[in-house]
Amino acid sequence: MDERSASLLLDFCASQDFLILVRATEPADSYHIVGHAPKWLSLYLPAYEQTLSESVLASTFPFLENFLIDAKLLWLLGGEERLEPAIWSEVDQAGNEQLLQVSAHLVGAQQVLFIEGNQQLLRDRQMLFQQARQGELAHMRFAQSSQKRDILFHCIVHDIATPLSTLAGSLQLLAMEELSPRAKDLVQAGLRAVAKQDALIHDVLDVFRPDFGEETPSTASAPDLHACIVETIRLLQPKAAWRKQLLRLESEGNGVVRVIGERSRLERVLANLIDNAIRHAPPSSTVLVTLQTESDVAYVTVDDEGPGVSKEVSDRLFDKFSRDRRSGGKVGLGLYFCRMTIERWKGTIGYAALPSGGARFWFRLPLVKG
Amino acid sequence: MIQKKICMLGSFAVGKTSLVARYVRSVFSEKYLTTIGVKVDKKVVALGDGHPDVSLLLWDIYGDDDFQSVRPSFLRGAAGYFLVADGTRSQSLERIGQLHRMAVETLGPVPYYILLNKVDLISEWVLGEREERQLAEQGTLIRTSAKTGQGVEEAFQKLTRSMLQ
Numbered sequence: 087m088d089e090r091s092a093s094l095l096l097d098f099c100a101s102q103d104f105l106i107l108v109r110a111t112e113p114a115d116s117y118h119i120v121g122h123a124p125k126w127l128s129l130y131l132p133a134y135e136q137t138l139s140e141s142v143l144a145s146t147f148p149f150l151e152n153f154l155i156d157a158k159l160l161w162l163l164g165g166e167e168r169l170e171p172a173i174w175s176e177v178d179q180a181g182n183e184q185l186l187q188v189s190a191h192l193v194g195a196q197q198v199l200f201i202e203g204n205q206q207l208l209r210d211r212q213m214l215f216q217q218a219r220q221g222e223l224a225h226m227r228f229a230q231s232s233q234k235r236d237i238l239f240h241c242i243v244h245d246i247a248t249p250l251s252t253l254a255g256s257l258q259l260l261a262m263e264e265l266s267p268r269a270k271d272l273v274q275a276g277l278r279a280v281a282k283q284d285a286l287i288h289d290v291l292d293v294f295r296p297d298f299g300e301e302t303p304s305t306a307s308a309p310d311l312h313a314c315i316v317e318t319i320r321l322l323q324p325k326a327a328w329r330k331q332l333l334r335l336e337s338e339g340n341g342v343v344r345v346i347g348e349r350s351r352l353e354r355v356l357a358n359l360i361d362n363a364i365r366h367a368p369p370s371s372t373v374l375v376t377l378q379t380e381s382d383v384a385y386v387t388v389d390d391e392g393p394g395v396s397k398e399v400s401d402r403l404f405d406k407f408s409r410d411r412r413s414g415g416k417v418g419l420g421l422y423f424c425r426m427t428i429e430r431w432k433g434t435i436g437y438a439a440l441p442s443g444g445a446r447f448w449f450r451l452p453l454v455k456g
Numbered sequence: 457m458i459q460k461k462i463c464m465l466g467s468f469a470v471g472k473t474s475l476v477a478r479y480v481r482s483v484f485s486e487k488y489l490t491t492i493g494v495k496v497d498k499k500v501v502a503l504g505d506g507h508p509d510v511s512l513l514l515w516d517i518y519g520d521d522d523f524q525s526v527r528p529s530f531l532r533g534a535a536g537y538f539l540v541a542d543g544t545r546s547q548s549l550e551r552i553g554q555l556h557r558m559a560v561e562t563l564g565p566v567p568y569y570i571l572l573n574k575v576d577l578i579s580e581w582v583l584g585e586r587e588e589r590q591l592a593e594q595g596t597l598i599r600t601s602a603k604t605g606q607g608v609e610e611a612f613q614k615l616t617r618s619m620l621q
Contacts, residue, residue, distance in 0.1 A: 148496045148513070149494055149496055152529065152532055155529070155532065156529050170527075172493065172494070172527070173492055173493030173494070174494040174496070175491075175493055175494070211492065212489075215492050215524070216488075219469060219490050219519070219521070223469055223545075226545060226547060230546075325522060328522055328523065
């Protein structure tokens with residue numbers, strides 16, 4: 087950019103409520119204000135000259151002291167034309183907290199700082215982040231509470247009901263022995279208590295059943311696995327795009343692939359696996375989902391280019407409360423939920439390290455023919 | 457007066473801003489307002505015991521998440537830092553390891569503490585004893601509550617003393 091164009095550009099920006107500071111050669115460590123300073127500057131500096139020293143800038147805006155180190159590096163080394171904008175908040179002289187945004191640029195040969203103080207724009211941006219984060223918090227709370235209920239359900243079935251069956255069987259065997267009338271009464275009392283406890287457990291299971299679904303879903307309502315994958319990818323696409331990742335599906339065809347299962351739970355399984363891949367894959371990499379059919383099963387893989395999982399951890403990945411420690415892991419229920427769900431539908435699920443170093447999570451589900 | 461910079465690091469909504477507000481201004485708000493930039497606060501600490509007063513520059517840095525990543529340059533010059541996690545959110549623990557690595561690469565071996573915040577909500581914690589022990593392997597852990605003030609003064613005092621050693 088020639089000097090005249092650069093000068094015109096800076097004048098234009100200065101008229102848009104930006105504080106534009108051009109680094110001066112004389113005096114050293116000072117910055118010249120381009121055009122008229124925006125009104126908001128007087129909220130921090132009631133009186134100022136057209137040239138501001140670096141020490142005045144740093145004492146007025148302590149955050150800038152740090153930012154200027156990077157800015158000077160940019161100006162010294164060149165190459166990049168701008169330093170990414172940084173937002174900070176500052177309390178003005180009236181005691182109000184305001185947001186400001188600074189970026190450093192090379193405009194022609196001029197070393198320039200752009201400081202934006204438009205509160206409406208910056209607050210709007212803050213609200214966008216607020217909504218996104220509140221949405222993520224709400225989603226996380228829902229997922230945690232939902233998974234906790236599934237775990238509770240599972241624990242009740244296996245940790246309470248199973249010993250109860252053993253207890254009932256033992257008492258029934260005992261009742262067949264030669265016992266005194268008093269002992270027989272006690273055994274019968276024990277059997278009645280077991281029956282009562284069994285009924286109680288079934289009552290509890292009934293409470294969870296609407297959320298949990300049937301043990302073996304009806305084939306009449308078998309979901310289309312292909313459609314579930316497409317929908318899950320569609321929902322997670324923005325998250326991948328934010329991380330500059332390519333999230334794509336490779337499928338043998340676009341036809342319907344009906345499998346044993348229940349749609350909403352199947353989509354949760356897929357969301358767990360794909361979200362896991364997105365979170366662990368590096369930026370600008372690819373998360374690849376594939377769908378194939380093999381005689382009587384559908385086979386799904388989710389591959390990422392992340393660091394993979396150590397052997398020690400991979401052996402326990404699908405256990406209850408196990409954590410994928412690649413980067414701390416989530417609550418340790420997501421993969422457990424996937425296993426519980428897939429196995430209940432007579433499928434299999436697992437992990438394999440990719441030769442390239444990434445991770446592959448896969449599952450197989452029985453196809454519903456016809 | 458000695459001046460020391462402290463950085464608050466952690467995922468979003470773990471309570472970094474609230475911890476600083478509790479420590480500096482003795483206030484707490486239930487309302488969640490996300491931090492999208494950096495906020496610099498100051499507080500002068502009198503440690504007593506013959507120690508000089510210390511002026512703390514508290515850099516409250518936006519939460520590290522998929523939307524915004526913390527720039528290592530923000531840590532420049534820090535003499536210590538807090539890694540803040542939220543006991544009710546397992547995801548916030550993930551960031552601790554990542555941010556710790558970044559801090560060590562940027563600052564070297566400076567003092568730090570892990571603050572396990574929202575102890576007032578301990579009945580809602582998803583963090584079990586085992587997870588808490590694993591977290592404690594990464595650094596000294598202090599349970600805090602910006603809401604009640606539990607552990608907050610203690611955490612800042614400890615870090616300040618550590619930075620002076």
